[in-house]
Amino acid sequence: EAEKKRLLETLKGKESITKAGRKVKLYANIGSISDLGSVLKNDAEGIGLFRSEFLYLGRNSLPTEEEQFEVYKRVVETMAGKKVIIRTMDIGADKQADYLNLEEEENPALGYRAIRICLDRPSLFKVQLRAILRASVYGNIGIMYPMVISEEEVDQIIEIVEEVKKELLDADIHIGEVEQGIMIETPAAVMISDKLAKKMDFFSIGTNDLTQYTLAIDRQNPKLDKIYKPHHDAILRMIQMVVDNAHREGCWVGICGELGADTSLTEKFVEMGVDELSVAPALVLTVRDVIRNLI
Amino acid sequence: EAEKKRLLETLKGKESITKAGRKVKLYANIGSISDLGSVLKNDAEGIGLFRSEFLYLGRNSLPTEEEQFEVYKRVVETMAGKKVIIRTMDIGADKQADYLNLEEEENPALGYRAIRICLDRPSLFKVQLRAILRASVYGNIGIMYPMVISEEEVDQIIEIVEEVKKELLDADIHIGEVEQGIMIETPAAVMISDKLAKKMDFFSIGTNDLTQYTLAIDRQNPKLDKIYKPHHDAILRMIQMVVDNAHREGCWVGICGELGADTSLTEKFVEMGVDELSVAPALVLTVRDVIRNLI
Ligand SMILES: [Mg+2]
Ligand SMILES: [Mg+2]
Numbered sequence: 001e002a003e004k005k006r007l008l009e010t011l012k013g014k015e016s017i018t019k020a021g022r023k024v025k026l027y028a029n030i031g032s033i034s035d036l037g038s039v040l041k042n043d044a045e046g047i048g049l050f051r052s053e054f055l056y057l058g059r060n061s062l063p064t065e066e067e068q069f070e071v072y073k074r075v076v077e078t079m080a081g082k083k084v085i086i087r088t089m090d091i092g093a094d095k096q097a098d099y100l101n102l103e104e105e106e107n108p109a110l111g112y113r114a115i116r117i118c119l120d121r122p123s124l125f126k127v128q129l130r131a132i133l134r135a136s137v138y139g140n141i142g143i144m145y146p147m148v149i150s151e152e153e154v155d156q157i158i159e160i161v162e163e164v165k166k167e168l169l170d171a172d173i174h175i176g177e178v179e180q181g182i183m184i185e186t187p188a189a190v191m192i193s194d195k196l197a198k199k200m201d202f203f204s205i206g207t208n209d210l211t212q213y214t215l216a217i218d219r220q221n222p223k224l225d226k227i228y229k230p231h232h233d234a235i236l237r238m239i240q241m242v243v244d245n246a247h248r249e250g251c252w253v254g255i256c257g258e259l260g261a262d263t264s265l266t267e268k269f270v271e272m273g274v275d276e277l278s279v280a281p282a283l284v285l286t287v288r289d290v291i292r293n294l295i
Numbered sequence: 296e297a298e299k300k301r302l303l304e305t306l307k308g309k310e311s312i313t314k315a316g317r318k319v320k321l322y323a324n325i326g327s328i329s330d331l332g333s334v335l336k337n338d339a340e341g342i343g344l345f346r347s348e349f350l351y352l353g354r355n356s357l358p359t360e361e362e363q364f365e366v367y368k369r370v371v372e373t374m375a376g377k378k379v380i381i382r383t384m385d386i387g388a389d390k391q392a393d394y395l396n397l398e399e400e401e402n403p404a405l406g407y408r409a410i411r412i413c414l415d416r417p418s419l420f421k422v423q424l425r426a427i428l429r430a431s432v433y434g435n436i437g438i439m440y441p442m443v444i445s446e447e448e449v450d451q452i453i454e455i456v457e458e459v460k461k462e463l464l465d466a467d468i469h470i471g472e473v474e475q476g477i478m479i480e481t482p483a484a485v486m487i488s489d490k491l492a493k494k495m496d497f498f499s500i501g502t503n504d505l506t507q508y509t510l511a512i513d514r515q516n517p518k519l520d521k522i523y524k525p526h527h528d529a530i531l532r533m534i535q536m537v538v539d540n541a542h543r544e545g546c547w548v549g550i551c552g553e554l555g556a557d558t559s560l561t562e563k564f565v566e567m568g569v570d571e572l573s574v575a576p577a578l579v580l581t582v583r584d585v586i587r588n589l590i
Contacts, residue, residue: 187508187529189529224406
């Protein structure tokens, strides 16, 4: 075990590249600013999923633009030019914030959540977008939108982002270049990924929710553990479909769900053409080791 | 309106066939034995979805084999040789039976329901299968299984059905030929429909649940009505994928969800190669009229 750990240590500073020379971007998922130390220590090449929910949870009111800006700025500065992909507010379902006054729902996982709230309440969405765009001058930011199911939603998002950019420019506030992408975590997004790819720079496949909807199984329901199969052929086929559709449009594709760190699938993902894996910081070096041993 | 009704009356006894000679099986959905009158009156060519839940709901204990047998026998005899597709118990989610002692679930639509209960409690499932198989000598029965997501489930179903058939034959009880099929109502079933088609005689696409899971939208949640789009491209592409996969394996495909009766899509469904539409009895002649006017 100690030997294994020592070997992984030697992989710090090395590339995540197969023996055949195929590079994979190996990023980390983080859920708060306190995870940053672990990201650096484990030599992640970027942050593939910055869950912004911690800014919204455990408090009595919405976080202000200034509060958010300070956090995003600190993260991108700490990452010093490496990519930081910030996922916009993914509240709803099992993550509730009382001050948003969300109603009780019969099936919260199939409910009013994430981008649905943001597009329904654009003023709330715009505060987060302003904070992210302002932070973008300090580093290399990507913005990622959760739970998208349609082209109409993407069009609305783009329109709102353009509005915010214009407001900032009109106020002489500088912004950097940002990539925009969506989580692919609904079967709908998979099936129309060819169309969505034309409008976005990248996709990140959220295998947890995607599996939940594809198998129609609440992954937190212990009664169904027996039939919940993360390696289900339907999921692997969806991933291939998304990669193929994305690459045809010059869009890159990552995986940020738990499956991304499943080393029994790393070889398959590389064969499929997956460009990025975003995993828990503590798993970065383990996955790098597997990639470097692939032929 | 009266004129329209008179015109539809003239379609009774006629075929559901396009001008180019393409026949579509036009069946009816029923939810209880009292719907049979309407099925006959509207000249449905069979029953594409016999929802057996009414036998299980609004009572204090499971229906006996004998009770079920009498109902199935009456339906197939009434239909006099026309196809009757009985869907096995689709309890759970919004259809609850107290005596089954199902636990409360956070997301019942993604929960312990339908075939999941049947495969978990095979003794209960076998009672229904015995009743259906016994009724099969009196007419033309198909058995249809709801909420399937995997080949393993289909294998288990086939094994249980074979056991029941053997038990009946050993007891000198006659059974007829039955077709077996599954509802395609989960994205998982769509994605592996090529494999499932090898094991089944037919598919019936349940567009209501399929849309709910594909779009990750509880269709009973009014907060999401604005974004619930039954004509979503993802759904139409899934239907095409299922038809193509099924036909390659000699499996026929119907649609029994609400979309099946949506006459703005009838032409598209025929072009896609859909073999059967199962609709509310009152809509049979309307859909027949549309089919007969297709080129
Ligand atoms: Mg998610
Ligand atoms: Mg259903």
